Each structure stands twice: as C-alpha cells, then as structure tokens.
Amino acid sequence: MKKNRNDEGSVLKRCMLYTKPYTGIISLCTIVSVGNVALDVFVAYLLRRLVSSSLASMxxxxxxxxxxxILTITAGxxxxxxxRYLAGSISTYIMRDMKENISSHLENIKALKVDSNHSGEITSRMTNSVASLQRFFELDLSDFIYQPLILIAVLIYMIFINWKILLVNIILILLISFIAMVLSKPISKYTQEAQLHLGKANSIAQDTIDGIHMVKALNLYDTLGKKFGKEVLKVLEKNLKIEKRYSIVISIQMIMLIVPISLCTLYGGYLAVKGDMDPGSLITFVFLLNLMSTPAFIIPQMITSLKSATGTASHLFEILDWEQERKDGDTLEKLKSSLENKEISPVELSNVNFSYDGTSKVLAGLDLKLENGKTTAIVGASGSGKSTILKLICGFYEPTEGYINLFGNRLSTWSLTEARSLFSIVSQDTYLFPATIAENISFGKPGASLxxxxxxxxxxxxxxxxxxxxEGYNTLVGEQGSRLSGGQRQRIAIARAVLKNAPILLLDEPTSSLDIISEALVQDALEKIIVGKTVLVIAHRLFTIKKADDIMVLNQGRIxxxxxxxxxIKKDGLYxxxxxxxFLTQEGASSNAAREVSGVC
Structure with a gap:
C-alpha cells in the first residue's frame, strides 16, 4: 500500500528537510540551549546553598x-x-527557502493542473499556509530544543534530592499530559478543513473583485455574499472547534502546574518538620519542580501547535506535489541544423488525441503540418478544440496520444523553455502585467532599449x-490592463510579439472581441508582423484569414x-x-473600417 505523503509523520519529515542547510546554526543554537539549561540548573543549586548559608549564618x-x-542570572x-536570536534566524532562513521553493515550483507546475484549480484558492493556500508556518517556526522552534533539555536536566537533579516525591509528580504530570495530547489530536484535521474553506472564501472574493462590473450589472451581491458567508461560517466553525480544544488543553495544563507544586510543598513541608528534608532542599525542589512543570506544560502545547502546523503544511504540500513540467531537454544550439533547414516543417502534429478529463476527446486523430514562412488558419465552431491546439504546441498540455514535432524533433525531447523561445503569442484574452506600457512591451525581449x-x-x-x-510609455496599465481598451491591450500584446521576433507566430482569435475600427487597426498591425514568419491563426471572424496560405476546418476534434x-468557398462545405x-454581411463594414483606418494611418 502506497504511503500517504501528507500524513502527519511524512509532513513533519518534509518540513525538517528545510532545516538541513542550517545544521551549523542549529548546532550552535543547541549548544546555547545546553548552556541555558546548565545556567538554570546552576541557579537551583545556588538557591539551595543560599538558603543553607543563610540559616547557618555563614x-x-x-x-x-x-x-x-547575579553573574549566573546575567549570563542566563x-x-x-x-x-532566541539564533532560533529566529533559523526560522527566517527556513521561511525564505520555503517561499523560494514554492515560487520556483509554481513556475513549473503543469498548466493543466493550474487551469483545473481556482487561482484564488491556490493563492490562499500559499499565503495563509506560509504565514501560519512562519508563526510556528518563529515562536516554537527554540522551545523544541530548550524545553526537552531542561526537563531532562531537572529530572536528573531532582532524583538526587528526593526521588519519591519526584516519582509521584512524574506520574501525575504524565497522566495530565496524555489527556492533553488526546484532546489535541483533532486540531490538525480541523486546521486543514479551515484552510480549505478559507481558500474557497478567498476564491469567491477574488471572483467578485475580478468581475465587479458584471456583479453590479446582475445584482449578484446577495448571491455571492451568501456563498462567501457560507464558507466564512465554515471557517469560523472549524476555528471555534480548534479554540475549544486549545482552551481545554490549556485548562488541563494549568492543573499540571498547580497540583504538583501544591503536593510537593505540603509533603516536603511535612518532611522538613520531621527533619527528613532540609529547608534548602525543599525550596530547591519546589524551584526545580516549577522548572520541570514549565516544559511539561509547554511541550503538550508545542505538540498541539505542531499538529496545527502539520495540518497547514499538508495543505501547502498538496500544491508542491502537483506534477511539474520537465526542465531539461534539447536546446536551440543542439538543434541548430534543424532550425536552419527550410525544408523541415516548423510544427507538425501527427495523430494527436487530447482529453481534459480522460474520457471526452477534444482532439481525435488530428494531423496538422505548418509550412515554413506560410500562414495556416484553423477555423471551426466554439468548443471544437481550436485553442487547445495552441496549448499543445506550446507544451502547456501534452497529447494523450500521438506526437508533436518542432523543427523535425519531438517536442517531448525539447527543453520547454527553449521550445517556447521560438513562439510569439497573441491571444484573444491578452494578459498585461500591472506595470508600465514600456515594461509590458519589453517582456518580449527583457533588457530591450526604449x-x-x-x-x-x-x-x-x-x-x-x-x-x-x-505618462506616455510610463503609463501604468492597471491590473490585467484594466486602464486600457481591448484594442489598445491587443496592440500592446502585438508590440510585445514584434519585440520577441520569434520565427513562429501563434494568433488565438486576436480580434474576436474588438469593435470594427479597433479590429482593423489590429489586423493591419498583424499583417505587418507576419511577413517572413510561420503563422498559425485561430480564427473566429473568417474574413480576417482570407489571405491565409492554408485554411483547416476543425469539427469535433478532426480536420x-x-x-x-x-x-x-467553391467546395461549398462546412467552411x-x-x-x-x-460574416457575409460584415464584409462591407470591415472594408469601410479598413478604408477609415488607412486614412488615419
């Protein structure tokens, strides 16, 4: 039976892997903690001598x-x-590494996995989980070293003073600790469930913000508010259960502090009156018992906190376990001869099948070959699989059957980073980063001059x-380019593609959502940049691809x-x-728009 990588033990081991690079600092922290323990125990020894010398007038x-x-307390x-400083440093380094690991992993997660999960939930998992783990490492890491050590040292010292009293107290403390641990067991589960519902609530909030205009237009505040409130209520319920457990555990632990000290004081006082125990030993024993009760009180809390942290980490590690894209493979330099051979097809799909869910085929036995320096258009009804073809070519998805060749070499053997450097993409859903216009264009060629x-x-x-x-080129475009019109965003995307100057140009319905004038401007720009390129166009408005060298009609995943x-047109078929x-009725309008644009340009 395969072991679950996200059970508590496995999650803890995975968390501890982040401590490996810092064994030196951890060793130093351990040495300092041992010194701390020695000083605390030495204070108890000095306390015994202090009482004895006072009573003896020495x-x-x-x-x-x-x-x-005074010197010992100062050193302490x-x-x-x-x-505390060393433990805090270790925590800071660990969290930095964890965040870098998460960031690096997200960059390489397969696009299909990201597409099948809500971005708000992914973001929530990362931010909330990391914040929770950071609090755990900052507050509890030093105690994981110090508290067990002080407990062991104090126990050894107390054995030499009066092992009988110690034995009674240990039995009592262990019993109370066991009860506390049992009661804290569900906390990890409740934490995971709370994180799950929090992610869903954040997803709803993000949807509301992203679609604010539609939410207002359709008066969806009540509907979305109820969904959001439902998830928040579930988070509240889980957190209340966690707090209830914490409260019970802490109450029991308070008993752990009070009862042993009370028993020791009463029984030790009785022994002192009888002369079986000197006052110095009694006071020292009570002091040591307090030192022992503190870790006995804190360690169960640490275990409870650890359970909560492992629950949070488990939620995070689920994302880190998502399958990643390959990083290695053939490079442009290695395949230079293939790239320079004009007789080789830049892109070829052979008997390609693809399914999102493993059952319904989006593409079935697709064969497609792009000719060097020519424009190929793919048309078809919505949902016929047109955009999926581009995602397969870019390596975002992998065919379930068949293969894709890039300049005569299997795409599966290419480094995806190298392969994608050969493509410039302009899609219908243009994504602009919340930066300036100049920066957004420069992403096509980082380091480009103005x-x-x-x-x-x-x-x-x-x-x-x-x-x-x-602000000209220094204008901030806003989140997802919200400060620009659709046509302006598309032209920024085209400028980005121009700057990248890749040999293969992929156009995914770049004018489908534009008005006629904007469409004509974008179409004019596209006609400039396709010269000398191998172009694949996904088209919705068919009059835009009349000049294509080859047109493929896609229906139910097949050409x-x-x-x-x-x-x-002469064939009088589906096309x-x-x-x-x-589109016949739009040809005249498009021609008029084109004439208007040519006048403007």
Whole structure:
C-alpha cells in the first residue's frame, strides 16, 4: 500500500528537510540551549546553598553565593537572548527557502493542473499556509530544543534530592499530559478543513473583485455574499472547534502546574518538620519542580501547535506535489541544423488525441503540418478544440496520444523553455502585467532599449495612442490592463510579439472581441508582423484569414476540410456555410473600417 505523503509523520519529515542547510546554526543554537539549561540548573543549586548559608549564618559564603547568583542570572539573560536570536534566524532562513521553493515550483507546475484549480484558492493556500508556518517556526522552534533539555536536566537533579516525591509528580504530570495530547489530536484535521474553506472564501472574493462590473450589472451581491458567508461560517466553525480544544488543553495544563507544586510543598513541608528534608532542599525542589512543570506544560502545547502546523503544511504540500513540467531537454544550439533547414516543417502534429478529463476527446486523430514562412488558419465552431491546439504546441498540455514535432524533433525531447523561445503569442484574452506600457512591451525581449520598444509599438499601431497618454510609455496599465481598451491591450500584446521576433507566430482569435475600427487597426498591425514568419491563426471572424496560405476546418476534434479561402468557398462545405452564415454581411463594414483606418494611418 502506497504511503500517504501528507500524513502527519511524512509532513513533519518534509518540513525538517528545510532545516538541513542550517545544521551549523542549529548546532550552535543547541549548544546555547545546553548552556541555558546548565545556567538554570546552576541557579537551583545556588538557591539551595543560599538558603543553607543563610540559616547557618555563614555570611562570607552567603556573599559569594549572592555574587555567583547575579553573574549566573546575567549570563542566563545573555544566553536566552542568543537562543532566541539564533532560533529566529533559523526560522527566517527556513521561511525564505520555503517561499523560494514554492515560487520556483509554481513556475513549473503543469498548466493543466493550474487551469483545473481556482487561482484564488491556490493563492490562499500559499499565503495563509506560509504565514501560519512562519508563526510556528518563529515562536516554537527554540522551545523544541530548550524545553526537552531542561526537563531532562531537572529530572536528573531532582532524583538526587528526593526521588519519591519526584516519582509521584512524574506520574501525575504524565497522566495530565496524555489527556492533553488526546484532546489535541483533532486540531490538525480541523486546521486543514479551515484552510480549505478559507481558500474557497478567498476564491469567491477574488471572483467578485475580478468581475465587479458584471456583479453590479446582475445584482449578484446577495448571491455571492451568501456563498462567501457560507464558507466564512465554515471557517469560523472549524476555528471555534480548534479554540475549544486549545482552551481545554490549556485548562488541563494549568492543573499540571498547580497540583504538583501544591503536593510537593505540603509533603516536603511535612518532611522538613520531621527533619527528613532540609529547608534548602525543599525550596530547591519546589524551584526545580516549577522548572520541570514549565516544559511539561509547554511541550503538550508545542505538540498541539505542531499538529496545527502539520495540518497547514499538508495543505501547502498538496500544491508542491502537483506534477511539474520537465526542465531539461534539447536546446536551440543542439538543434541548430534543424532550425536552419527550410525544408523541415516548423510544427507538425501527427495523430494527436487530447482529453481534459480522460474520457471526452477534444482532439481525435488530428494531423496538422505548418509550412515554413506560410500562414495556416484553423477555423471551426466554439468548443471544437481550436485553442487547445495552441496549448499543445506550446507544451502547456501534452497529447494523450500521438506526437508533436518542432523543427523535425519531438517536442517531448525539447527543453520547454527553449521550445517556447521560438513562439510569439497573441491571444484573444491578452494578459498585461500591472506595470508600465514600456515594461509590458519589453517582456518580449527583457533588457530591450526604449528605441526598440518604440519601434515595436509603431509596428503594432500602438505608438500613436501611447504618446497621447499623460505618462506616455510610463503609463501604468492597471491590473490585467484594466486602464486600457481591448484594442489598445491587443496592440500592446502585438508590440510585445514584434519585440520577441520569434520565427513562429501563434494568433488565438486576436480580434474576436474588438469593435470594427479597433479590429482593423489590429489586423493591419498583424499583417505587418507576419511577413517572413510561420503563422498559425485561430480564427473566429473568417474574413480576417482570407489571405491565409492554408485554411483547416476543425469539427469535433478532426480536420474535415482544408485549402485556400477560394477553394473552400467553391467546395461549398462546412467552411462555406460558416462564412456565408456568419460574416457575409460584415464584409462591407470591415472594408469601410479598413478604408477609415488607412486614412488615419
């Protein structure tokens, strides 16, 4: 039977892996903790001598003991500072490594896994889980070293003073600790459940913010508010259960502190009256018992906190266990001869099948071959699998059957980073980062000069509207480009593709959601940049691909027709029906818009 990687033991081991690079600091922290323990126990020894010398009126020895007590307490303060500082440093380093690991992992998670999970829930898992773990490491890490050590040292010392009293107290403390541990057991489960519902609540909140205009237009506040409130209520219920357990455990632990000291004081006082125990030993024993009760009180709390942390970490490690894209493979340098061979097809799909859920095929036995330097268009009804083809070519998804060749070499053998450097992409859902226009364009070629950025913008018909903005190229575009119109965002994306200057251009319905004038401007920009490129166009508005060298008609995941625009119209098949049904009436409007744009340009 396969072991669950996210059970408590496995999660704890995975957390401890982050401590390996810092064994030196941890060793130093351990040494300081041992010194702390030694000083605390030495204070108990000095306390015994202090009482004895006071009762015996040994003033010279008393003054020495007082001096030693002051020095020991001062040293203890310094050691406690060092212990806390070192533990805090370890915690800081561990959290830095964990965050870097999460960030690196997210960059390489397979796109299909990200697409099948809500971004708000993923974000919630990362931020809330990391924050919870950070609190655990900062507050509890030093105690995991110090508390067990002080407990062992105190027990050894107390055995020599009076092992009978110690035995009774140990039995009592162990019994109470066992009860506390049993009661704290469900906390890990409750924490995981609370994190899950918190992620869902954050997803709803993010959806509300992202779709604020539609939420207002459809008056969805009540509907979404109820869904959000339902998840928040579940988070509250789980947190209340956690707090209830914590409260019970802490109450029991208070008994653990009070009862042993009370018993020791009563019985020890009785022995002192009988002369079987000197007052110094009694006071020292009570002091040591207090030292022992503290770790006995804190260790169960630490275990409870550990259970909560493992529950949180388990939630986080689920994301870290998601399958990653491959990082290695063939490079451009290795395949240089293939890239320079103009006879080789840049992209070829052979008998490609693909399914999102493993049952319903989106693509079935698809064959597609792009010719070097030519434009190929794919058309078809919504849901026919057009955009999926681009995601397969870019390596975002992998075929369930068949293969994809990139310049005559299997895409599965390529380094995906190297392969993607050969593509420029302009999609219908243009994503702009919350940065300036210049920065967004420069992402096509990091480190590009301003002149290169302006030249790319001019090619993309974007320069004119950019310079009219108050901040020009330094204008912040807002979240997802919200401060720009759809046509402006598309032209920024085209400028980015121009700057990248990759040999293969992938266009995913780049004009489908634009008005006629914006569409004409974007179309004019696209016609400039496709020169000399191998182009694959996913088209919804069919009149935009009339000049394509080859048009493929996709239906139910298969290519059912192919040819030029003229040949397919003459064939009077599916393409012809789509063309005349959807766009014939728009040809005149598009021509007028194009003439208007040519006048503007």
């Amino acid at each position: 003033y010279k020895e008393l003054s020495i003991v007082v001096l030693l007590m 303060i310094i050691f406690k500072y060092l212990k 002149n290169e950025i302006i030249e790319a913008a001019m090619t993309a018909n974007a320069h004119e509207f950019i310079v009219e903005l108050p 059912v027709e192919k040819g030029t625009h003229e040949s397919l 012809s029906k789509l063309y005349f049904k959807q």
